[in-house]
Amino acid sequence: MHLKIRNILSFWDYRFLHERQIVSTSHRVLNAATLQPISRVQAVIGFSSSVSASTIIMNCEVCQLKELEVEHFQIHEVLSCILHTIVFHRALGLVRPKDVDLELFEITYVQCGDAEIEKKIREKIEEFISWVEKHPNKKSQICLSFYEVKSKQQSWFTNKTERLYWERWYVNLNVTQHPRAHSGKSHHSKVVVDPGESESEERSVRRAALEASIREVMFQIIKFANEKKDHVPSISEGIIHFPYEITFPRKLQ
Amino acid sequence: MASSHGNTHSEAAKMEQIITEFFAKSLHIILESRSPFVSSRNYSGEQTMSSPSSSSSSLSSVRSRDRWFNLALRESPAVLENLDLWRQSNPEPIMVDVILEQRPVDWNPLNFSPKRNLVRNLSSKERYPHCCNSDQEELGSEAKSEKIIERWIVQYETKKFRDSSSGGRRSSNNTLPTLYKKAILLLRSLYVTVRLLPAYKIFRDLNCSGQIHAFKLVPKVSSFVEPFTRKEEAEMQRFGFTPVDTSSGRLCLSVFYRSPLLDMSSGSSTPMSPQFIPDYVGSPLADPLKRFPSLPVSHGSPSSLPFSRRHSWSYENYKVSPSSLPFSPSPTHSESHALVSNPNSHHFPPFSLPPHPPETSLAHKKSRNFDEYCPSPTFSPSPSPSPPIYIPGNHQPKALLRSESAPVNIPGPKFATSPALSNRQNLPPSPPCKLTKPNTSTAENIVGPDQIAAKIDKLLSFGREDSRRTSGVKISSNSSPRISFSRSSSRSFQDDFDDTEFPCPFDVEDDDSMDPSSRPGSYDKKGLLSDPLEGGALFPVRKSQDAAVGDLVRMLKKAPPLHQDFSSTSSSASRPELWRNSIQEPDKISEAMTLTHAASPSIPSSRLKTTADALEELRGYKEMKNLLLAQGDKSYSSAGHTSKGESSSKA
Secondary structure (H helix, E strand, O other): OHHHHHHHHHHHHHHOOOOOOHHHHHHHHHHHHOOOOOOOOOOOOOOOOOOOOOOOOOOOEEEEOOOEEEEHHHHHHHHHHHHHHHHHHHOOOOEOOEEEEOOOOOOEEEEOOOHHHHHHHHHHHHHHHHHHHHOOOOEEEEEEEEEEEEEOOOOOOOOOEEEEEEEEEEEEEEEEOOOOOHHHOOOOOOOOOOOOHHHHHHHHHHHHHHHHHHHHHHHHHHHHHHHOOOOOOOOOOOOOOOOEEEEOOOOOO | OOOOOOHHHHHHHHHHHHHHHHHHHHHHHHHHOOOOOOOOOOOOOHHHHHHHHHOOOHHHHHHHHHHHHHEOOOOOHHHHHHHHHHHHHOOOOEEEEEEEEEOOOOOOHHHHHHHHHHHHHHHHHHOOOOHHHHHHHHHHHHOOEEEEEEEEEEEEEEOOOOOOOHHHHHHHHOHHHHHHHHHHHHHHHHHHHHHHOHHHHHHHHHHHOOOOOOEEEEEEEEOOOOOOOHHHHHHEEEEEOOOEEOOOEEEEEEEEEEOOOOOOOHHHHOOHHHHHHHHHHHHHHHHHHHHOOOOOOOOOOOOOOOOHHHHHHHHHHHHHOOOOOOOOOOHHHHHHHHHHHOOOOOOOOOOOOOOHHHHHHHHHHHHOOOOOOOOOOOOOOOOOOOHHHHHHHHHHHHHHHHHOOOOOOOOOOOOOOOHHHHHHHHOOOHHHHOOOOOOOOOOHHHHHHHHHHHHHHHHHHHHHHHHHHHHOOOHHHHHHHHHHHHHHHHHHHHHHHHHOOOOOHHHHOOOHHHOOOHHHHHHHHHOOOOHHHHHHHOOOOOOOHHHHHHHHHHHHHHOHHHHHHHHOOOHHHHHHHHHHHHHOOHHHHHHHHHHHHHHHHHOOHHHHHHHHHHHHHHHHHHHHHHHHHHHOOOHHHHHHHHHHHHHHHHO
């Protein structure tokens, strides 16, 4: 049964290969395996497979953010700041902005004030952190993609929904594992271990540099979000934000 | 707005409405985060509830205002007032100047100088030699200086005779939703940007902390402002948002802001005294270094026994020491330094013990206690173009931390790494730390005894190092600098004795412990430092620093005549040998001896009276040394024997 479905799906995959995102295709495959119809999904959380991006995207703006060198304990805050800022920029529904101060840096960013968004982003960050712990690669990339969901004609076994990505943001992180970062294991701890004076000096210098970089990235986001506005689809009633997904590739060199 | 018939007309009206509301919204956003006494953080829904209740007529407008551009903002009375004022006149364009005002405060003289210095720092930081500085200095405390730190410009540029016919017509159909959407995006960006700019931090500091500040952030809304002077413009950075095109023009939003972080409220809110302490305490370090450049090793180990006598020249040190230390300045340090550098500032009471908490706090400042130092800007070294004032202050607590408190045990990387070289290693940091010397103390007639004192200190310290090696007592690492400190104190003591300016606070303590003869006994115990030395060296452990210093000073004061007495005798030759063997610093010892010889005639005759005591002391020293040598390296053994022979011959 599953094999049959897979064959059919693979046929459909092939057919839609040139029209769809492969990612969305893979999602269909994944979901079809569980025989669950895919309704119109506002936001999908999931790992992206390591399918290469041989995608044909129409009008998709891509923004590669400047790489940030972060330590393990800083990942959560930095990512939270950046991802929320991006989502806030693209949340065209009614928002009650919420200012959030970073603990590690003197930066205030803005959240949409939506619990669902916060939860989703937080979960994604935690996933990423655990992934980073397992894969201590130096550089990693998180992709936040906004898409439009287009539902195609109903197929005979499942609804076909596809995503048209119209914007992708790539957050580039370089997670440095400093030898004295004892707190690196626990991604929730924000305690800075101060091993010594020279270490703390270095650390403060690094932190200051990172803070400046974060500000740069924030300004980068602002500029990009401002410059590229035409491709943003129209807002619809009742929806606070565009559907988006946060993914990160399994391996990135 | 009346939506009259006709698509174009209604559309134009709607567009007009959108544009007007855009102005209002942007003004709201800007004012919300720049108005004084407005905490835009935790207002949540309270203000929105109160504002409708306050005026019934504005109830609907409040709500509608809230929902415009899908951005529900917190509303405070001050902001609403400004908005209403604007709506009445509805001028365009909107120019918001965010001005930092320095309130004329009747500060007492103690606090006045810091304000002045702060302004100086501020102006130097911003490279803005504006009226602030001059006002402060000319008019004293009555000047109210203003500085524009931000300028927002919201305007609608009407394009004339541009694509008005075809393109505009076609695009006008979908212009309104598009326009609205783009306006929403722009306002989102504005909201985020407002919180990223440096002025936001000032706003937060001024509003969030409950302290009274000397500065006030005042946004001024107008539709016409004086353009910046060229100098001002050079100091401002511009950030322009992408304009939103409409059929008949475009909405432009831009901001000029000062990029360096402003250190506004740091001076007013943080208490000054704790900041001074490390600087003050650290100041004596400069003296030993400068005084005797020939003995770079022996002097100036950066211990930090605070001597109340040091007040006078410590300030002078600060005045003179624009040392370029590679430390990221912190505002608190800067304040303290600014204060200390003011020669008019007060004579501070002995800060011997209090330094510890501020030092530790300073040491841990890097963990960013925002609450504790609310006004403190970031640690980033970049924004402060006035390093001379900041850096020494920062470095001194470091030096202090290194040397002073055993519990803190800060002497980590710089200090206690290699006991044998502790003195030497300590010294290099401290010379750059304090490059100045007390100008008050005369150096000529004190060179001799001080050199001798230095020698003795080195002997003791090295002896201690030996013992440390064997016993592994870490305290001794702290002691050695302290010994040198006492040496420096003794030096200054002699200075002051000559000048009789300051009463020696150390005289009060423990005269008996100063007996040098007891010292060898202390060494007898375990090779560890016992009471007298501990009193002199390990002040956090046993006695107060003052007592310890006093002990050592007294001890050392008696020492100088030794050299003078023996300078003519052969023992003077043997002494350097003795020391040379034990300390293995022949060059410096010979130098010291040379200086001693040179300085011997200048030593007053009163010192000859203590010859007997000096001899006794010498014996004590020798015994001590022998003990240490016996416990120390075997390499010293031969030297010890030699020295023993010499000393016995001398005696």
